[in-house]
Amino acid sequence: MSDAAKCPSARRVTVMINEHVADVRLNRPDKHNGLDWAMIDAILGAQAELRARAEEGGLRAIVLSGEGASFCAGLDMAAIMGEAARVPQLLVAGANGCTPERNTVQQLALGWRDAGVPVIAALQGNVFGGGLQIALGADVRLCDPDARLAVLEIAWGIIPDMGISVTARGVRPDWLHELSWSGRKVAAREAQEAGLVTRLVSNPREEALALAREIATRSPRAIRCITRLYAEALAAPEGEALALEARLQSDLLGQPEHMECVGARLEGRTPRF
The missing domain is CATH 1.10.12 (Lyase 2-enoyl-coa Hydratase; Chain  A, domain 2)
Structure with missing residues (x-):
């Protein structure tokens, strides 16, 4: 039994649920799944849909991936600044349906955990800035060996603030400092050594779906x-x-x-x- 769960701005995120596993895909491949306002709204909508499905008992695992060449290249700053009046609201705790402890950008990463089921991210291509922080919101990250990862916020003169103070607790602090201070792009193997990546696999999405299906057979x-x-x-x-x-x-x-x-x-x- 399969069905498509549609959410706001469905062009930006697709959700398919089959045999208790949600296959969630960021869907802006021509922009390496860069985060614009429509993508932000669609992610929040998908998270709300998955929480509802989990409460109904129809969800046992989530696979999060990106269509096209990259998982997510981070904020599309030009698109975001095109609606600059919305930017301050991103940092208001409790806005856009978030809990009082989180703001909107933190929800983009931490919100995947709210369904209370395992979340597996499948990473390929560019995994930069906000894209990496969203990936860190998953429980497990399976990564293509040719992917590149970066904590890129310093290039914009800002700090990583999408819940990374919570999601990166398993990352070596010296690596986290160095990558955050420099914005250096690292290969997947180096990212694995730092603790940013769980495993390197040749086909991350298929491996992630296989793992999710196995989890779905467990109690x-x-x-x-x-x-x-x-x-x-x-x-x-x-x-x-x-x-x-x-x-x-x-x-x-x-x-x-x-x-x-x-x-x-x-x-x-x-x-x-």
């Missing part, structure tokens, strides 16, 4: 608990982290999905959820 409750565990426990004091582990495990043991996993393993079949 949805266990996947949600794993996601919550790492989101909350890794930054928590030891006692709180261990208590959360135990609480989440207690909520799973003996429940229908756990028993279905056990039964399927013993019977040598695929579990049914």
Whole structure:
């Protein structure tokens, strides 16, 4: 069963949901998926649609990619400044349907996590500035070996501010400083060494979709608990982290999905959820 989930400015972002996996594609290939106002609005719309689908129980994983030669080359500054009056609103917390803790540009990266399901980004070509920050909002980043990545905001005299203070916590601080200060473009292998990229693969989108489909066959409750565990426990004091582990495990043991996993393993079949 598949269906297209249309959102505002659908030309800029497409969403297809098939067998509980959302295939989300930035769709401005002639501009390397540069972020203009229509793209920003479309991303926010897609995120809202995915949150709704997850709440209905119809979503188990998200794959985020870009059509054409690049994942996303970052802000299309000429297009953005064409509506300069809108720019200050980007930094207002709670605007455009964001939570009180986030502004619009932070939502563009962090909003992928709101569905509470694994998010896998497939990267190729140019992954610059805001494009890299959006990719960092994913849980896993599969990257073409020939891709180039950059924290490019310094070239515009600004700082990276799309939630990178949260999403880049797994990146080596010395690399993050150097790349942010210089704006240097790095090859995919160097980006992997820095912690910006999870794995290098020859066909990122196909690999990402295959991983998402595998995740979709696993216990949805266990996947949600794993996601919550790492989101909350890794930054928590030891006692709180261990208590959360135990609480989440207690909520799973003996429940229908756990028993279905056990039964399927013993019977040598695929579990049914």
